[in-house]
Amino acid sequence: MNGSSSHGSVPEREVLLDVNEPLGHDYWALMNLAGQYAYAGREWVARKVVSMLGAKEMELVHNHKNFAWREIHDGVEVIVVRKGATPAFPGQQGFIGGSMGDNAVIVQGTPPEHASAEVQRAQHDALFSTVHGAGRVMSRTQAAGKRNRRTGKVISPGRLTREMMDDWLRDKGVVLRGGGLDESPQVYRRLPDVLAAQAGTVEVLHTLRPLVVVMAGADEFDPYKD
Numbered sequence: 001m002n003g004s005s006s007h008g009s010v011p012e013r014e015v016l017l018d019v020n021e022p023l024g025h026d027y028w029a030l031m032n033l034a035g036q037y038a039y040a041g042r043e044w045v046a047r048k049v050v051s052m053l054g055a056k057e058m059e060l061v062h063n064h065k066n067f068a069w070r071e072i073h074d075g076v077e078v079i080v081v082r083k084g085a086t087p088a089f090p091g092q093q094g095f096i097g098g099s100m101g102d103n104a105v106i107v108q109g110t111p112p113e114h115a116s117a118e119v120q121r122a123q124h125d126a127l128f129s130t131v132h133g134a135g136r137v138m139s140r141t142q143a144a145g146k147r148n149r150r151t152g153k154v155i156s157p158g159r160l161t162r163e164m165m166d167d168w169l170r171d172k173g174v175v176l177r178g179g180g181l182d183e184s185p186q187v188y189r190r191l192p193d194v195l196a197a198q199a200g201t202v203e204v205l206h207t208l209r210p211l212v213v214v215m216a217g218a219d220e221f222d223p224y225k226d
Contacts, residue, residue: 031068035067042062043060061106064086065084065086065133066083067081068080068081068082084131086129086131087130088109088128089109090112090123091109094107094109096194098188100185100210101168101174102134102188103191104207104210105191105204105205106206106208107202107203108205109202110123110203114203116200122200130201131198133188134189134191134194135189136187136188137188137189138159140187142158143158143160143181143184144160144181144182145181146158158181160187161181168186169185174211175211175213177212178214178215179213183215
C-alpha cells in the first residue's frame, strides 16, 4: 500500500487479504478476470500472426506470470503466488523467454520417470514452479537513462546506446520494429545459464529463435506511467 501523512510518505508494505472477506474475494475475482483477458489477448495475437503467415496452428502454449493459483500441496489447499515465476508441474508445458536478441524455449515440468529423487525434491520445494524469463541484470533506468518527460533533458545517462543494441540484433539476424534500450538484450541474463540453475526441474521441448521483434517504441506515450 502507498500512503502519506503529516510526517511524510509511508513506505510500501505487504498486505494479506482474506479471500473469504469482501475485499479479498473481489480481488481474487478481478485477478482471475484479468487473467482470462490476458489469455484472450494472447490467443488473438498468436492466431493473427499464424493467419498472416498462411500457416496452421499446431499447438498453443499459454503462460501466466505474477499470478496466483489455488493448489493442493502436501494435502493442504493453499494459494500460491508466483512472483516472477510460473507453474511447472510434471508434464505441464510453459514458455520461458530470453530477450529480443536471444532464443526462447518451450519447456515442461520434468516428469517423474525422467527425474531423480533429488530433482523431485527440488520440484516439491519450489511448489512446482519455474522462472518465467531470463531475468534482468540492470533496471530500465540503468539501461536507458532517465529524462525529464516534459523537456527531454537528460537527468542521468544510461549504460547502453542504440548502437550497442543494434549491433547485438544484427549479429543475431533479428529485425526489430519499435523497442527501446530498456529492453535491449544486454539488460538480461543469458537464458541457458538460468535454465541450468533450475536443477533439471524442467525439460526443454523446443528452442525458438527470434526473427522479427515488434514492441512499443521508446517514445510511445504510456498514460499508466503517470
